[in-house]
Amino acid sequence: MRKTMLLVTATLVFLTYNLDNIYARKTPVPCYFQVKCLCIHETINSDLIIDCSRKNLSNVPDFPRNSYSIDLQHNGIQFINGEKFRNLTHLTMLDLSFNAIAGFNRSSFEGMKKLVVLKLNNNPLRFKGTSIPVDTFKPLSGLKHLGIKNIIPPIDRSKYYNIPDESLSDLKMLETVEVDILKADPFGQVYKSLIYLHTINMGKCSFYEIAVTTFRFVPYLKNLDIDISCTIRFLRNFHYGLSRLKSLSLHKLGTKYMIGGFSLIVCELMQTPIEILSFRNSFTEKTEDLSPIWNTIRHCLYNSRIGMIRITENNFAGNISKLEEPPYSLRFLNLSNNKLERFAMKLNRIRILILSDNFLGGFLHSNKYMITNKSMLEHVDLSRNIIYKLNVGLFHGQPNLKQIILGRNGLREVAFDLSQSPNLRFLDLSNNLITSLNERTMAMFENIAKISNLTIDMYNNPLSCNCGTLPFLIWMTKTRVRLLHIRHYRCVLDDGSEVTLNALKEIIYKQQKDCVSYSDILIGSTISLFIVIVLLLSALVYKYRWKLRYMFYLAKSKHYSYKASNEDGIDYSYHSFISYSDNDRSFVIKDCITNLENDGEFKLCVHQRDFLPGQDITVNITNAIHESKKNHLYNY
Missing domain, CATH: 3.40.50.10140 (Toll/interleukin-1 receptor homology (TIR) domain)
Incomplete structure (x- = not known):
C-alpha cells in the first residue's frame, strides 16, 4: 500500500511538473549520418537520441559512437549485422519492433554491454534451427527489458516456436520480459535463475490456463500484463502462484475469454497483495453497464490493498445504475475512453480521477461526478468530453484540488466556481472556444494565486483582441497567475486577422489607441445625434405650435369642464x-x-x-x- 501511495504521489508530481516541459523539449533535427533520421542532443555529454522509425529503411544505418537511444520501428530491416552495433558502447535503448527480422547471429549484439532495453516485437523471428543461436543475447549482460512478443507466425504453423528458455539464461539482470505463450509450460526452470525478473508481459497464445503452478519458477513476479487476443482460463486458486503480485493488467480479453468468470478472477485477487488492476479494452462485445463490473470489483477488493484501478477503452455507453463506494484503499481511478454518458460516485478517499475521452458533457452541465460533499481529490481530468458548459458548483467540496484538466472541449467561458479550491496549482483550459475572461473570473483566479502558485494553460483558444476584451488583455500582463506558454497564444483582431501574444504589450498599446479613437468618435457621434434630434424636435414644435397649443388648451378645458360638472x-x-x-x-x-x-x-x-x-x-x-x-x- 505504501508503494502505491508513493506511485500516486509520483503521478501527481509528474502531472504537475511535466506539463511545463511539453513545449520545452528540444526540437529534433535531421541526423548528419542519415538525413532520414531525426536526432536530439539530449545530455550534457552530447549523447544522441535517434529516431529512425517509419523511414522505409532496409538496412541498419552506421550510427555514431555517442548514440544513446535508437528507434528503428516500422521499417523493412531483415537482418542484424553485428558490425553495426559493435562500437555503440553508450547505447542503452534499441527498438527494432515491426520490421522483417527473421534471425540474428552470435555477433549481432556484440559490444552492447550497457544496453538496458531491447525490443524485437512484431518480427517474423524463427527460434528453431540456426536462424537464432541460443547464445545470441549473451553479450547483453546489462539488459533489463527484453521485448520479444507478437512474433509474426510462418505460413507453416508447425514451425511456429517460442523463444527457448536457454536464450534467456545469460540475462541475469533481466527485470521485464515480453513474450508469446506458445506452449503449455512457458516459464521453465531457467526463469528461476532470473532473480530480478518481476514483470512479465504475455503476448500471443492460442489457449492458455493460468493455474497454481504457472509461475512457480518466477517467485519474484510482481507485475503481470496479459496483452493477448486468445482464450484464457483462470483456474480456481490461481492466486497461490502469485503470492507477490502487485499489478495485473488485462488487455483485449473480453468477457467471453475470461473462462471461470469475472467475479472469480477479481475475488481471488483479494488473496494477493494486489495494488494495481487494469482492464483495457476488455468489455467491448456489446454496450455494457459499468455498474455490475465496478460493484464486483468493489465487493471483492474493498478490504484489499488496491490503490490504483484502470478501466479504459471499453463500451459503457448504456445506462449506469448505482455505483457503489470505491474500495477503502483506492486512491487512483482511471475510467477514460469508456463512452460514459453519466458518472457519479462517492469519492471520499480518491486523490486522482481520470474521466477523459468520454461523453460526459451533457451530464456535467447540471450534475456532479461526486456524490459526497467533501473529498480528498487532488487531480481530476475531464478533457475530451464534449463539454460546453459546466455545473457552477462542480468543484465545490474539493479543497485539496491541485490540477483540473479541461482541455479539448467546447467551453466558451469559465462559468464554474473555483473559490472553494484554494490549493489549485494548474488549470488546463487549452483547445477550447474561450475568447476572454470576465471580471469575476479574473478576480477568482487572482484570489487563488494569492494562496498557491496557480498556472493556467489557455493555449489554442480563439482569444479576442478588441476594445471589449482590453481589460482581459491588460490583466494577462499584470496578473500573478502564470499563463503557461502565453507567447504561443493567438488572438483574433477586429479585422479577422490573427496575431500571437509574444508582443502583448504592443498589442495592448495599439488597442488602447484604437479604443480611445473609437470612444472619441462614439461620443462625438452621440452628441451630434442628440443635437440633430433636439433641432428636429424644435422645428416640429415651432411648425405645429398652434395645433399643439390648441390641443393643450383643449385638454385643459376638458379637465376643468370635468371638475366643474362634478x-x-x-x-x-x-x-x-x-x-x-x-x-x-x-x-x-x-x-x-x-x-x-x-x-x-x-x-x-x-x-x-x-x-x-x-x-x-x-x-x-x-x-x-x-x-x-x-x-x-x-x-x-
Whole structure:
C-alpha cells in the first residue's frame, strides 16, 4: 500500500511538473549520418537520441559512437549485422519492433554491454534451427527489458516456436520480459535463475490456463500484463502462484475469454497483495453497464490493498445504475475512453480521477461526478468530453484540488466556481472556444494565486483582441497567475486577422489607441445625434405650435369642464359664455344681454365686451370657457 501511495504521489508530481516541459523539449533535427533520421542532443555529454522509425529503411544505418537511444520501428530491416552495433558502447535503448527480422547471429549484439532495453516485437523471428543461436543475447549482460512478443507466425504453423528458455539464461539482470505463450509450460526452470525478473508481459497464445503452478519458477513476479487476443482460463486458486503480485493488467480479453468468470478472477485477487488492476479494452462485445463490473470489483477488493484501478477503452455507453463506494484503499481511478454518458460516485478517499475521452458533457452541465460533499481529490481530468458548459458548483467540496484538466472541449467561458479550491496549482483550459475572461473570473483566479502558485494553460483558444476584451488583455500582463506558454497564444483582431501574444504589450498599446479613437468618435457621434434630434424636435414644435397649443388648451378645458360638472361650490366669473357669429350680434346684444343680465341677473361673457385686449383669441376663448359655468353657441 505504501508503494502505491508513493506511485500516486509520483503521478501527481509528474502531472504537475511535466506539463511545463511539453513545449520545452528540444526540437529534433535531421541526423548528419542519415538525413532520414531525426536526432536530439539530449545530455550534457552530447549523447544522441535517434529516431529512425517509419523511414522505409532496409538496412541498419552506421550510427555514431555517442548514440544513446535508437528507434528503428516500422521499417523493412531483415537482418542484424553485428558490425553495426559493435562500437555503440553508450547505447542503452534499441527498438527494432515491426520490421522483417527473421534471425540474428552470435555477433549481432556484440559490444552492447550497457544496453538496458531491447525490443524485437512484431518480427517474423524463427527460434528453431540456426536462424537464432541460443547464445545470441549473451553479450547483453546489462539488459533489463527484453521485448520479444507478437512474433509474426510462418505460413507453416508447425514451425511456429517460442523463444527457448536457454536464450534467456545469460540475462541475469533481466527485470521485464515480453513474450508469446506458445506452449503449455512457458516459464521453465531457467526463469528461476532470473532473480530480478518481476514483470512479465504475455503476448500471443492460442489457449492458455493460468493455474497454481504457472509461475512457480518466477517467485519474484510482481507485475503481470496479459496483452493477448486468445482464450484464457483462470483456474480456481490461481492466486497461490502469485503470492507477490502487485499489478495485473488485462488487455483485449473480453468477457467471453475470461473462462471461470469475472467475479472469480477479481475475488481471488483479494488473496494477493494486489495494488494495481487494469482492464483495457476488455468489455467491448456489446454496450455494457459499468455498474455490475465496478460493484464486483468493489465487493471483492474493498478490504484489499488496491490503490490504483484502470478501466479504459471499453463500451459503457448504456445506462449506469448505482455505483457503489470505491474500495477503502483506492486512491487512483482511471475510467477514460469508456463512452460514459453519466458518472457519479462517492469519492471520499480518491486523490486522482481520470474521466477523459468520454461523453460526459451533457451530464456535467447540471450534475456532479461526486456524490459526497467533501473529498480528498487532488487531480481530476475531464478533457475530451464534449463539454460546453459546466455545473457552477462542480468543484465545490474539493479543497485539496491541485490540477483540473479541461482541455479539448467546447467551453466558451469559465462559468464554474473555483473559490472553494484554494490549493489549485494548474488549470488546463487549452483547445477550447474561450475568447476572454470576465471580471469575476479574473478576480477568482487572482484570489487563488494569492494562496498557491496557480498556472493556467489557455493555449489554442480563439482569444479576442478588441476594445471589449482590453481589460482581459491588460490583466494577462499584470496578473500573478502564470499563463503557461502565453507567447504561443493567438488572438483574433477586429479585422479577422490573427496575431500571437509574444508582443502583448504592443498589442495592448495599439488597442488602447484604437479604443480611445473609437470612444472619441462614439461620443462625438452621440452628441451630434442628440443635437440633430433636439433641432428636429424644435422645428416640429415651432411648425405645429398652434395645433399643439390648441390641443393643450383643449385638454385643459376638458379637465376643468370635468371638475366643474362634478364639484359643488365652485365660484365662476360668468354664468355663461356666449359664442356667436357677426350675424347674431344684434340678437346677443339686444335680446340676450337685456333679458338675461338686466332682467334675469345673469352675468354673461361676450367677446366684444369681456375679452382682454392684447391676448391671443385662443387664450381668451379658453379662459372664457373655463371661467363660465355654461357655454352657449349660436349659429343661425
